[in-house]
Amino acid sequence: MSATSYAGALRLALDHALRDDDDVFIYGQDVAGSFGGAFKITKGLSDRYGDRVINAPISEDAIAGMAIGAAMEGMRPVIEFQFADFATIAFNQLVNHAGTTYWRTGKPCPLTARLPVGGTPGGGPFHSQMAEAWLGHHPGMVVFAPATVDDAYCMLRQAIASNDPVIFCEHKYLYEQVRDDSFNPDLASALPAGEAAIRRHGRDCTVVAWSAMLYDALRAADVLAREHGIEIEVIDLRCLRPLPRDGVLGSVSRTGRLVVASEDFPFGGVAAELLALVAQHGFGLLDAPPVRVSSLDTPIPFHPSLWAAHRPQAADIVAAVIQTVRF
Amino acid sequence: MSATSYAGALRLALDHALRDDDDVFIYGQDVAGSFGGAFKITKGLSDRYGDRVINAPISEDAIAGMAIGAAMEGMRPVIEFQFADFATIAFNQLVNHAGTTYWRTGKPCPLTARLPVGGTPGGGPFHSQMAEAWLGHHPGMVVFAPATVDDAYCMLRQAIASNDPVIFCEHKYLYEQVRDDSFNPDLASALPAGEAAIRRHGRDCTVVAWSAMLYDALRAADVLAREHGIEIEVIDLRCLRPLPRDGVLGSVSRTGRLVVASEDFPFGGVAAELLALVAQHGFGLLDAPPVRVSSLDTPIPFHPSLWAAHRPQAADIVAAVIQTVRF
Amino acid sequence: MQAATSMDSTVTDLGHELRRTHLRAMLNGRLLEERLRSLYRQGLIHGGVYLGFGQEAFSAAGGCCLQKGDVFAPLIRDMAGRLAFGETVEEVLRTYLGKRSGAMRGRDGNIHRGSLEQGILPMISHLGAMLPTAAGILLARRLRGASGSVGLAAIGDGAMACGATHEALNAVAVHRLPLVVMVANNGYSYSSPNSCAFACDDLVQRAEGYGIPGHHCDATDPKAALATMAGAITAARETGQAQLVVGKLLRLCGHGEHDDGAYMDAAQREAARDCLSFGPEQAVADGILAAGEWDQWRQVITTTIDTALATVEAEPDAEPAQEDWQAWSESWPGLEAAP
């Protein structure tokens, strides 16, 4: 298959960022050498960019802290966490240091933290979590969650170019599953980060999703159209912080209905924020109660069949949309 | 003043818990000796309970990790963080270890983590934060946030008695400001944790608050009644996780309107969860858009006059209620 | 079980039985892991498989020297130590095969398995996180006046860099808790050689800075590994003080079975001694093992594994219908329904 994968697009974005700007460097566990990271995203880069691809000790807190220092010095560090779940160790540096630097000092903190997020069969409780809720809550944080090959490339370049600290959530399930044979880095759509993308137009209900859940929403859209004659508008949020408020409200103004589908835990977080936002600022637009579809409220199970029951599926989105549309 | 303070009630709860159960012990920085912790909550306890009040090194991650071990062994550790802001260091142990233990192993993890939360003038960005959003998001966590002297006492005892890990948020501003001269530990109301309290009845609008913000809501209620003839119902959430869903929906069913007042940052978190909950499950009850009143979306400023502008005030609640009621 | 008491890590008088138990646990670990590898290759295992090839002598030494009632916090390469401490082959397979009968009931997997009743901590993935937890158990016991038991926590060369590891090592030293921390320096942390992980000559140099005794051994030598662990565990039990033990060895496989370890130094791998080859030779030379006995053990263990596998395969898988999806142990009055 010669189509570019999501993982390949990420690799290319790093490659081009390193090529175009000497201030970009990569720091993380096992990123260098022939190995190229747990998911091979940095494979080959240290051959080309030598000492700008640096292996780190198993010290997530120091990795983030060092990136903050390098960013303060004007460089553009890209740090890789082996799994988003391990970024909990760097939580303090990320939210209390990176997130506050610009506001406290007036100096930018241009770092990009790459976090492989999300569930896969057999991933279990500590290799499957999403990260947007706990890393997006604090002020000063930017959170990207691309779902397509184009966005993987363009948004990673935008993240690195940004002067703010960006939490870059890459869904592990998408690395090899999502491929695009028309991808061309020179032509890749550069929708500004912070704007939502309409991935499918529809008049009956807005379904907001991001990251891997976009594909469940698109599958749900097919089922709804085919079996129920319901046309949903699928919004890919792309950027979770800042939230593309206008894109969401605009879609709800056309459909009058909202379903938010999120792989994350149900309490608080981005899905809650979206419902709150639309309830407060789009109350008059809503013809039915907005509905959330999230994971169940337990840790993420290891066994694939438990995991499939824990994670929301296209069928759950279908059910939520039908409930909403029939309200 | 012989009235019992919020701080005094906390001290008494610890005292009685240590007295009544040999499995209770206290572990944290500077909790022992004549000193008794940064806020003196454990003062005197090591005289009485000796080796069950233990000073810890500045190792928040190890403190939480050790408490988890002791809890697995069947004891009931109470750990004190010097400021909630420093619990970020223990974030991983709290959410990924304490929060998952029961679900993963079937064995309870009965620890209580005491976190002095919230802003005070001059506290600044790292001694003022709330903790409910980032510690409440993950499954398995329980989060208490008492606002009254009775609740300080009763809920701390409930937290220690609970078999789940409880994040116990004590608001620093309340320690000495809130006093109750009728407090009697034997008579103290033992409303179950997980039920909201109606602190003031009213028909025009539900205002949900917790921790120190309760008092701003009550001040707002006075102003609204006196100057605008508006009677708000003030709900003290008390427990943020699990969320007292019925109490909130019940009140909204009577008033048709909802304002949530939170000292926390605006993005995501408990206030978002409340709006989402009511929008989804109480949509038909609402006569007007629900409204959030939160802090501004920056780190918490150090200078008292900036802080006062950053933190929501009674006046902001008044304005939000008027907007809602006049909708 | 007879254990050495000297702290100079040169104990030779280990006793026949302990040496045999140790060797057998090593072989147990290797054979069970070889089976796991083949099950993995057949696609019969969910999730990853991480093996302890080359670390059996060290791991089993830890497990053998523990007593019932002690606490063990194993890591991903401690199959041999777990079996030595009492885990059964069935218990292992139940988790790897995702059976509801397993300790983790399909909720968590493979290397995370553990049982508090057996004193084996069910690890979370975050490296270093189990050290303070083992310490907390020891603290609880002391507070309750229960003495005599010790803790053993495994860690790798790479994870010695974790803040969690440091905080725990310092805390056990400060609180004088009898936790033995055994560092398997297997040359690599995933793909990264030691030079990415630390800059001292030997990680045992960390001990002095914590104020606890340090021990070192060539952990490809089963006798040395056993003597060193026996010494350290006895010292912890007798003095109540934490101990740091560093075993030098080489990881004789990839990081996990998804990893071919191509980045490893070929010459180093070539030159490495496999404790599973050297162990029986050494034991025969020492008169601990009769000629041919090793092969007999191999057959017995293989049969045990076959039988256990047949039993476990017939047990029901974890399935959603059996789940209550409750992360709290309490029935909180305000329990919100899942949105």
Next chain:
Amino acid sequence: MQAATSMDSTVTDLGHELRRTHLRAMLNGRLLEERLRSLYRQGLIHGGVYLGFGQEAFSAAGGCCLQKGDVFAPLIRDMAGRLAFGETVEEVLRTYLGKRSGAMRGRDGNIHRGSLEQGILPMISHLGAMLPTAAGILLARRLRGASGSVGLAAIGDGAMACGATHEALNAVAVHRLPLVVMVANNGYSYSSPNSCAFACDDLVQRAEGYGIPGHHCDATDPKAALATMAGAITAARETGQAQLVVGKLLRLCGHGEHDDGAYMDAAQREAARDCLSFGPEQAVADGILAAGEWDQWRQVITTTIDTALATVEAEPDAEPAQEDWQAWSESWPGLEAAP
């Protein structure tokens, strides 16, 4: 500025000017902090006041031996070091008095002040967190091919227990970054004596475990403190390697001005040598300071503080109307309005 180069921490040939600069910085720090204490007692300062009484010799030694272009990550008791490195009295007062003209513009306070242009990192409160940040700056410089500068990061005896401190010390050793970590062992971590914080005899024993040189001094002796810091900083500059320096001293005040330090050992406090008393004696004996000069300095510094205070007091306070309440530096297209 002349700096000692020997690494054995017994350098005596420090040079007149450096010793005088050092002494003067010590006095600067003490007098400014005495003023802050009195302003605090008058209720003129927002937030807490934390003083470096007793630590001036050590802190100033660090500040004096740095060069322009170096990076300094001070901690809460480093007034003397900051002034020695170039912070001005006005800059200090602006922050303490909550002036918009201050480096932190009223957004953050007092001990958190810093200026990236001046190479002084604006600390966050979390102990240990600034060490990796200083290291990251040094890494950035190396990647850009800029050599010659070093970093200096202050830490306390208590914060040596933090995971963050460990991860950073290990990382600078592994990456060979020229960060000098100066540990002021002032006997207490808030109310807790050393016995709650570590179990080794001397924190300098940690150095070997990281594989970096360690230095130790009696930091109540200004000459020894200066020689040791000069040696360590020069070594970092010349070898590119991180250094650990432990200065033994006593905190001659409460943890903060809200704390009377009643828990401190009275005899220990009685017996403690104040570097501000010993310093001028030693200097006079060494022929570094003329009789009476110390008092002249005191007068000059006092006048400087008076003048600075008058200037700063007249400057406008931070006020909400001047704020844009933007935590991002970018104008993101999707910027949500504050709810």
